[in-house]
Amino acid sequence: MKKHNFSAGPSILPDFTIKNTAEAVVNFAGTGLSVMEVSHRDKEFMAVMDQATTLFKELLDIPSGYQVVFLGGGASMQFCMVPYNLLNKKAAYLNTGTWASKAIKEAKFFGDVVEVGSSKDENYSYIPKGYTIPADADYFHITTNNTIFGTEIREDLDVNVPLVADMSSDIFSRPIDVSKYGIIYGGAQKNLAPSGVAFAIVKEDILGKTDRPIPTMLNYKTHIDNDSMFNTPPVLPVFSALQTLIWLKDQGGVAAMEKRNIRKANMLYSEIERNKLFKATVKHEEDRSVMNICFVMNEEYKELETAFREYAISLG
């Protein structure tokens, strides 16, 4: 049986982002220079970074006390930056998939990791519940959308320790209550920008609580204090991220995105339910991702795959 996963893999960026980036590659902000050549210290790019940060905060309604930074290295670098900055003795992790396991692996370089729950035994087809987080854990880490397995935590959890979330594949897909989180991070390449830039939303007062010396580039404080300009940022990807943020606002923001995503996901899940050729891989409805819809098809109907794929894509 082949497993299908709609929307995993390459991101689909708005035409607005692509068009404006193509233009800026030739002539950036009327400078006559390509956005590929412009210095990150030029006022035109400083304005881009500033707007991207401001709009990011506005769209997610990020409360004061939090900072947004843009970083190179991808979400995988955050797997090690999080424990580098936060883990003193012990951290709690929820193992909901490949990415969660990779995050756990990196945390183990820095201290004890308690896996408070795991759905590995059933091929990550559900989100573990009813687990207990040790009260002395430095933080609790979740992966909200498990890109490969089609599960999603769509609720902002109330927990007893700082909450850290990898939102690589569902950031900007719904409103979030940022005040429930210590750090939210992700690669920007799923919903926001071309690959090459990651984001982190950091509650400032959770930093500075470890005695471990932190190399400058791996310290969130460096990037916060320097407005993501400590060293050369990925200029073009940040420019493109700004275009998507402008587009998102114009579409009605994350609340409108959520409606759209739920509508599309419901159409797809109902067809999967109705049609006896298909079966959703995620057991519980409440665990199903609205970003990545996973299902299986019986081998004997394999020749219908393409037709179904086209139908599904036509939904939108």
Added chain:
Amino acid sequence: MKKHNFSAGPSILPDFTIKNTAEAVVNFAGTGLSVMEVSHRDKEFMAVMDQATTLFKELLDIPSGYQVVFLGGGASMQFCMVPYNLLNKKAAYLNTGTWASKAIKEAKFFGDVVEVGSSKDENYSYIPKGYTIPADADYFHITTNNTIFGTEIREDLDVNVPLVADMSSDIFSRPIDVSKYGIIYGGAQKNLAPSGVAFAIVKEDILGKTDRPIPTMLNYKTHIDNDSMFNTPPVLPVFSALQTLIWLKDQGGVAAMEKRNIRKANMLYSEIERNKLFKATVKHEEDRSVMNICFVMNEEYKELETAFREYAISLG
């Protein structure tokens, strides 16, 4: 007195690179997808990564036993990756400028640093010589082109320990004898690509000699073993880097670049010498950069600055 530095700051990429990137932002390799959306696992991008790596090796005549990797995070991330991977007890550094000092600062997180020579006392206006490298140093680190101060080490040094070089601002400006080095690294944004990608040329047998556990993303071996595809690479910057590499080969490679750079630098330095309004800041001729030509002008001639700038650029 205002100090002038020709060629620092934004890189100037070939028109070939800009044109091909602008096209790929709209339609990448005939896929109908933007290079901003394509998955790094798609065969078309795998081919780009493969060609970029191969051509990088070819142009610098990199011997076997060395690997080339492309990484996010900028050259500043290499300041900490180098000691993370190589520093057991002690490393030797040459302090030739701002970037060298920053590299030294990061190495101190991992062990003892012996500053074997420094030109800080004279505002980094020369390259220290006649220093001794401790025989028990794990490596010796140099910054070949000191972007801000206009000095350059244009010789491949013979040293008694593995040699590590930051070549951010002079890579591909001359042929290098790679066999003299353990690691050569740099940000690609000065000569090769838009910001967002760094490169490292790593001699494989200098790795694996420290007992320190290395987080996966900070371990050179990870990126070597996965052909720079362990996680999502900066797809567009790597595509652009390939365009510049193709262009460089077409221009006659690094030997032709060196001739061109020397010719341009000589014209500029002779004018500075001849003209009594100007004075080069780098004392010794052999220390002068062919990439960043630094000079000062007396305050009373300040109104001539623009005219001179235009003349200099016209040489370029």
